[in-house]
Amino acid sequence: MGSTTQAKQTVVSHQDYDFDLRFIDILSFIPPNKTLKQFVEKFGTKGIKLTKRIFPHGSFNYDNYKQVLGLTTPFTKDDFYDKLNNKNINRVDANRVGISDEDYEQYNKDSTNFQDKWAYLKHYNIRDVTCMINPINHLIQITWEEKVDMLACISLAQIASQIIYKYCYDKFDINASYNIVNGFEQFEVTQYWWNNKVKGYINQDE
Known part of the structure; x- marks a missing residue:
């Protein structure tokens, strides 16, 4: 599904159609530090x-998920402990130990509106994706207007680069002459020039 060098995506093919559907994780378009x-x-x-709300995915497994999600009682505070990563789930700060009282109180209020945990899980999943639809559509609209192929440019940096080159090309006149004449037919490397070049690199590294 993906790695540090390959974008996470799923390709769906059908034997009756000559095209594929590619589902690409939006994280592929988000810089690592964002x-x-x-x-x-x-x-x-x-x-x-x-x-996005919180949900204790680690509180059940393949063997008991039907039983757990069918209960009408809310999850306990201990259920929000992520046994897989040995840490507590926290919506505000993933590095903070323990789910906050505020988060758990908010969950308890939300859970009263649902018949069982199945219904709350459905609500959680809908909220999980709904808030992403608008910004994703906006990004798609930007690339569409700029005639940039998002399937070929799977990163914001590549998209921005394509848009910059597009603006440069828009001003390019195929019939114009771009020959630059400065009066110098050749360039001679002198010791003085080389010393200043090296000095510039040294200052740059500092």
Whole structure:
């Protein structure tokens, strides 16, 4: 599904059609030092925030998920402990130990609106993706207007580079003459020039 050198994506093919569907993780378009929250704030409609709730995925497994999710009682605070990573789930700060009382209180309020944990899981999954639809559509619209292929440029840096080159090409006149004549037919490397070149690199490294 992906690695540090290959974008995470799923390709779906059908034997009756001559095209494929590619599902690409939006994280492929987000720089490593940025978060989903920042992506939503940057590309989403003003005022839209990443309102993702919390869910204790590690509180059940393949053998008991039907039994656990069928219960009408809310998850306990201990259920939010991530046994796989040996840490507690925290919506505000993933590095902070323990789910906050505020987060758990908010979960308890939300859970009263649902018949069972299945219904809450459905609600959680919908919220998980709904807030991402607007910024993703905005990014797609930008690339469409600029005639940039997102499937060929799987990163914001590549998209930005393509747009820059596009603007440069728009001003290019195929019938114009771009021969630069400066009166110098050749360039001679002198010791003085080389010393200044090296000095410039030294200053740059400092």
